Amino acid sequence: xxxxxxxxxxxxxxxxxxxxxxxxxxxxxxxxxxxxxxxxxxxxxxxxxxxxxxxxxxxxxxxxxxxxxxxxxxxxxxxxxxxxxxxxxxxxxxxxxxxxxxxxxxxxxxxxxxxxxxxxxxxxxxxxxxxxxxxxxxxxxxxxxxxxxxxxxxxxxxxxxxxxxxxxxxxxxxxxxxxxxxxxxxxxxxxxxxxxxxxxxxxxxxxxxxxxxxxxxxxxxxxxxxxxxxxxxxxxxxxxxxxxxxxxxxxxxxxxxxxxxxxxxxxxxxxxxxxxxxxxxxxxxxxxxxxxxxxxxxxxxxxxxxxxxxxxxxxxxxxxxxxxxxxxxxxxxxxxxxxxxxxxxxxxxxxxxx
Amino acid sequence: xxxxxxxxxxxxxxxxxxxxxxxxxxxxxxxxxxxxxxxxxxxxxxxxxxxxxxxxxxxxxxxxxxxxxxxxxxxxxxxxxxxxxxxxxxxxxxxxxxxxxxxxxxxxxxxxxxxxxxxxxxxxxxxxxxxxxxxxxxxxxxxxxxxxxxxxxxxxxxxxxxxxxxxxxxxxxxxxxxxxxxxxxxxxxxxxxxxxxxxxxxxxxxxxxxxxxxxxxxxxxxxxxxxxxxxxxxxxxxxxxxxxxxxxxxxxxxxxxxxxxxxxxxxxxxxxxxxxxxxxxxxxxxxxxxxxxxxxxxxxxxxxxxxxxxxxxxxxxxxxxxxxxxxxxxxxxxxxxxxxxxxxxxxxxxxxxxxxxxxxxxxxxxxxxxxxxxxxxxxxxxxxxxxxxxxxxxxxxxxxxxxxxxxxxxxxxxxxxxxxxxxxxxxxxxxxxxxxxxxxxxxxxxxxxxxxxxxxxxxxxxxxxxxxxxxxxxxxxxxxxxxxxxxxxxxxxx
Ligand SMILES: Cc1cc2nc3c(=O)[nH]c(=O)nc-3n(C[C@H](O)[C@H](O)[C@H](O)COP(=O)(O)OP(=O)(O)OC[C@H]3O[C@@H](n4cnc5c(N)ncnc54)[C@H](O)[C@@H]3O)c2cc1C
Numbered sequence: 052x053x054x055x056x057x058x059x060x061x062x063x064x065x066x067x068x069x070x071x072x073x074x075x076x077x078x079x080x081x082x083x084x085x086x087x088x089x090x091x092x093x094x095x096x097x098x099x100x101x102x103x104x105x106x107x108x109x110x111x112x113x114x115x116x117x118x119x120x121x122x123x124x125x126x127x128x129x130x131x132x133x134x135x136x137x138x139x140x141x142x143x144x145x146x147x148x149x150x151x152x153x154x155x156x157x158x159x160x161x162x163x164x165x166x167x168x169x170x171x172x173x174x175x176x177x178x179x180x181x182x183x184x185x186x187x188x189x190x191x192x193x194x195x196x197x198x199x200x201x202x203x204x205x206x207x208x209x210x211x212x213x214x215x216x217x218x219x220x221x222x223x224x225x226x227x228x229x230x231x232x233x234x235x236x237x238x239x240x241x242x243x244x245x246x247x248x249x250x251x252x253x254x255x256x257x258x259x260x261x262x263x264x265x266x267x268x269x270x271x272x273x274x275x276x277x278x279x280x281x282x283x284x285x286x287x288x289x290x291x292x293x294x295x296x297x298x299x300x301x302x303x304x305x306x307x308x309x310x311x312x313x314x315x316x317x318x319x320x321x322x323x324x325x326x327x328x329x330x331x332x333x334x335x336x337x338x339x340x341x342x343x344x345x346x347x348x349x350x351x352x353x354x355x356x357x358x359x360x361x362x363x364x365x366x367x368x369x370x371x372x373x374x375x376x377x378x379x380x381x382x383x384x385x386x387x388x389x390x391x392x393x394x395x396x397x398x399x400x401x402x403x404x405x
Numbered sequence: 406x407x408x409x410x411x412x413x414x415x416x417x418x419x420x421x422x423x424x425x426x427x428x429x430x431x432x433x434x435x436x437x438x439x440x441x442x443x444x445x446x447x448x449x450x451x452x453x454x455x456x457x458x459x460x461x462x463x464x465x466x467x468x469x470x471x472x473x474x475x476x477x478x479x480x481x482x483x484x485x486x487x488x489x490x491x492x493x494x495x496x497x498x499x500x501x502x503x504x505x506x507x508x509x510x511x512x513x514x515x516x517x518x519x520x521x522x523x524x525x526x527x528x529x530x531x532x533x534x535x536x537x538x539x540x541x542x543x544x545x546x547x548x549x550x551x552x553x554x555x556x557x558x559x560x561x562x563x564x565x566x567x568x569x570x571x572x573x574x575x576x577x578x579x580x581x582x583x584x585x586x587x588x589x590x591x592x593x594x595x596x597x598x599x600x601x602x603x604x605x606x607x608x609x610x611x612x613x614x615x616x617x618x619x620x621x622x623x624x625x626x627x628x629x630x631x632x633x634x635x636x637x638x639x640x641x642x643x644x645x646x647x648x649x650x651x652x653x654x655x656x657x658x659x660x661x662x663x664x665x666x667x668x669x670x671x672x673x674x675x676x677x678x679x680x681x682x683x684x685x686x687x688x689x690x691x692x693x694x695x696x697x698x699x700x701x702x703x704x705x706x707x708x709x710x711x712x713x714x715x716x717x718x719x720x721x722x723x724x725x726x727x728x729x730x731x732x733x734x735x736x737x738x739x740x741x742x743x744x745x746x747x748x749x750x751x752x753x754x755x756x757x758x759x760x761x762x763x764x765x766x767x768x769x770x771x772x773x774x775x776x777x778x779x780x781x782x783x784x785x786x787x788x789x790x791x792x793x794x795x796x797x798x799x800x801x802x803x804x805x806x807x808x809x810x811x812x813x814x815x816x817x818x819x820x821x822x823x824x825x826x827x828x829x830x831x832x833x834x835x836x837x838x839x840x841x842x843x844x845x846x847x848x849x850x851x852x853x854x855x856x857x858x859x860x861x862x863x864x865x866x867x868x869x870x871x872x873x874x875x876x877x878x879x880x881x882x883x884x885x886x887x888x889x890x891x892x893x894x895x896x897x898x899x
Binding site: 105106107108109130153159160163164166167176180181182183184186187188189190191192193194195196197199200202203204208219220221223242243245246247248249267268269270271273274314315316317318332335336356357358360372373374375376378379382383385386388389390401402 | 516519541569573574576577586593598600601605606609613631652658660697703704705757758759760786788824825826827829831832837841845848850852857858872
């Protein structure tokens with residue numbers, strides 16, 4: 052396994068001196084995401100396996116090339132899981148890809164995002180230097196938080212070799228409820244429930260139907276079910292519904308209209324954009340299928356206090372992620388230049404200028 | 406410390422004051438020695454330095470002005486909240502400006518619908534929860550210093566509290582930070598949505614000890630107050646058993662709302678001070694809290710009691726009322742001041758270790774007590790593995806302070822050796838800068854310096870804190886310990 056790291060480091064050093072762009076890739080399940088990938092493929096799957104897992108310490112240290120499903124099975128055997136519910140989209144995705152893309156699933160609204168579960172990383176920076184940040188403990192403020200910086204950086208700042216993730220016990224009980232209501236009412240109710248001590252762990256509204264998932268202690272789920280009302284959905288149907296939302300296998304995601312991911316404050320009123328919508332995360336995430344032009348989508352998102360990503364389809368040579376303000380863009384360029392001076396790591400995958 | 410300045414320094418200070426006064430009112434710029442004295446240290450009171458100038462801006466425009474003047478004159482700036490920091494993060498510089506955010510203490514909005522509050526940096530941690538209380542909401546991270554410390558300081562240190570195991574640290578509870586880099590440009594890290602485009606600069610700025618940007622506004626998440634909370638106080642006859650009980654609770658799939666440990670010297674010191682009703686015969690006590698709906702709490706308290714009994718608890722008491730719950734916690738929350746009463750001075754340490762190494766580390770601390778002839782009660786965020794040994798000493802005896810620092814340094818290095826870290830929540834500041842050389846390799850330290858340069862190429866924001874120079878590491882002369890592996894494991898240890 053250390054051989055694999057030595058080979059990665061050699062590849063990085065050679066690419067840095069020749070100026071060859073590298074495209075870091077695990078299972079390729081997120082090839083569709085971000086600006087179109089380019090460069091010589093560096094396959095992370097050569098470095099795979101769980102390094103250290105101690106259920107009573109609530110962490111797992113895992114190599115980036117490990118299949119996500121393999122990790123999830125190992126955790127599941129101990130009654131634990133990755134509470135941010137990472138999407139798979141397809142079979143074969145790796146842990147490194149899940150972290151680098153920074154994407155969390157339906158449970159994000161209750162549990163937190165990928166970055167909230169990253170305790171430490173081992174990376175190779177653009178110079179091929181082997182670096183550790185963070186660690187295997189819950190609380191750690193020594194130095195800057197470079198570990199969390201890797202979550203969602205799309206591999207542009209370093210090749211993630213290993214990550215230590217916080218893991219949690221699975222809840223004792225779950226139930227899914229189905230209610231009928233229009234969008235505005237759903238947004239209002241979601242925000243109302245959010246302000247109460249109810250164990251809502253996911254929500255999805257589309258076409259006048261609202262699905263609510265409750266997770267927690269048996270007693271808490273039972274009493275919340277009474278407070279929220281609606282019809283209870285059978286367990287297996289509920290499981291496939293939430294997996295469908297998580298992995299975009301739900302019928303809403305079929306078709307070839309561009310898919311936008313619009314992240315806004317949960318209380319933002321209905322965006323009023325043309326197209327079909329699926330609302331998640333208690334109102335804070337709005338998926339939109341539309342042929343509307345990018346500018347109007349971005350403007351509506353910004354006006355609501357959020358941002359819009361062209362998630363799937365559309366023109367991937369233009370900007371996919373929401374443009375940054377000038378001072379933020381400058382810090383991004385500086386950080387990129389510091390971590391990857393030759394600009395070889397996933398060049399242009401996030402923003403055209405780096 | 407020689408307080409007389411040479412002529413150029415004097416002229417520079419006069420120039421600085423004059424330029425600050427172009428925008429700030431007279432009362433907001435302090436430069437007379439008697440006005441500066443109260444600002445000479447933070448909670449790490451063994452280190453003192455009278456700042457060159459203190460500026461107290463009242464709004465963002467004034468903050469920007471201070472930063473622009475400092476940058477133009479190449480004068481370093483140290484931000485300061487309430488000065489409760491324990492690692493010297495807000496330790497001033499004699500030739501610098503101490504930028505106090507104390508005047509910016511408005512709660513700008515509390516929005517019950519989105520469950521957020523937007524506050525200025527000088528707002529006290531507890532004031533946020535007080536403002537949110539009428540809506541049944543609160544701000545979860547609750548450092549023991551919460552009546553005094555500011556949200557700006559919490560963001561800078563990524564502060565934690567006794568409820569962080571379940572509810573997370575500052576970094577998990579802040580949505581957006583507005584601030585200024587040394588260039589005086591306003592920036593927003595994060596957003597009022599659950600994420601923001603680009604790199605997670607919000608995470609990078611959280612815990613950055615005021616070295617990347619000055620925070621001028623924070624949007625925090627508020628969470629609904631649980632209907633009920635109850636706490637178990639469990640006694641143990643030895644520390645090892647108490648440590649194992651902590652692991653057993655987690656292994657049972659329970660994440661308590663709080664899980665804290667205190668050893669006997671700590672409970673005895675505290676009991677005299679606050680009468681929390683602790684079991685003084687126990688070698689250690691655990692406080693284990695459950696919150697949620699009444700049904701949920703009952704179910705969980707039952708499971709916790711069972712696990713703790715099985716793990717060898719010698720006595721168990723469960724709080725029967727909110728007043729009793731607060732009483733049990735009062736001792737833990739007052740642990741530092743209580744210890745302060747039994748000793749002329751105390752030194753509060755802050756390391757995190759994997760919980761399973763607790764017994765070994767506590768034993769090591771016991772050995773250090775003998776080696777240095779100093780007492781050391783322990784309080785411990787057990788659920789998170791975050792230790793707070795409190796070394797008792799007498800600052801009037803210069804030898805004792807020196808021995809205390811050596812004691813502390815050995816314990817921190819032990820934390821690294823067992824796979825932990827030199828600071829869980831109090832930060833590095835000036836206090837633990839040497840131990841950074843042990844925890845990180847030269848290349849890792851260089852990466853930190855690169856991060857710093859990306860924000861502040863001239864190194865004017867809080868220079869000399871947190872990240873040691875390689876030169877300093879060479880002087881400290883301790884080797885980097887690689888991930889819990891001791892250098893030369895083949896050699897006997899002594
Ligand atoms: C009795 C006691 C108990 C404590 N208990 C805990 C605890 O349980 N958990 C915990 O985490 N900590 C604890 N602390 C430590 C301390 O209270 C925290 O670190 C707190 O976050 C510091 O806040 P402050 O406002 O006092 O910041 P200060 O001490 O003034 O400053 C701390 C750091 O933040 C920077 N800073 C402050 N404001 C800003 C700003 N607006 N912009 C940029 N940088 C800024 C400063 O430069 C400095 O580096 C305790 C301290 C004491 C004295």
